[in-house]
Amino acid sequence: MPETDFYIEEHEMTLEEVKAILEEFERRYGMTSQEFYEKWKRGETEWVSESVEWSGFFRAYQARNGQNGGQPKP
Amino acid sequence: MTYAEYKRHIRAILTNYGRQGILVGATPIKFFPVQGISPNEGGIVSARDSHLVFQDGAKLKVFEEVRVTDGEIHRLKYSYHYERLGGYFFRYEREESADLLRKPEYHMHVIVNLPHFNAPPVDLETILKLIAANFYLPDVYARQIVGQEIHLTV
Secondary structure (H helix, E strand, C coil): CCCCCCEEEEEECCHHHHHHHHHHHHHHHCCCHHHHHHHHHCCCCCCCCCHHHHHHHHHHHHHHHHHCCCCCCC | CCHHHHHHHHHHHHHHHHHCCCEECEEEEEEECCCCCCCCCEEEEEEEEEEEEECCCCEEEEEEEEEEECCEEEEEEEEEEEECCCCCEEEEEECCCCCCCCCCCEEEEECEEEEEEECCCCCHHHHHHHHHHHHHCCCHHHHCCCCCCCCCCC
16 A cells, blocks of 8 residues: 555534635626525526535534524625 | 435445545545534535546535435436546536526536536536546547647637
């Protein structure tokens, strides 16, 4: 076996980390997650290469945020 | 298989490729619960910050939304995006769709985001085998792929 510097960093994500991911998508693609999600449902975001992740994280964030008593945003 | 066992399975697959020197460096695997799925029965599995990094600098970005039902692993959504330093990429996805001709539920992209080519269901293990066989095994087949230049206009 070759010598490698490989190692696994594993952890449970917090709501804040998911929010940071959504904000990164928003900066990269120039729209809010809510705008993206509405366009995604209409099939208007085929140019977004991360649409599976963005829609998945957004729905998970909304659900958890609402569940925790916060406002379902961003 | 339970969700905990699935997590261990993912770890074991990645460790195998790390030991071979195909995957290198820090490999970030993150988990996040999904409403409607007990944390013991599934959630989001993601490797997207620094991605999985290969020996030649190529990267694999992973997203799965997983639910375990009656011991079966169901990947409700997924995205496996492999990209080489020169910009060549392919991406296998499962995503809901209202237009199954233009966008089959199980599809793949190659080099550009459109079209969505129909593709069989895949998982991380299959993707890593495919990548290793095509880009990292020192045989004649892989040597015919790596280093190719592509100039095209759609």
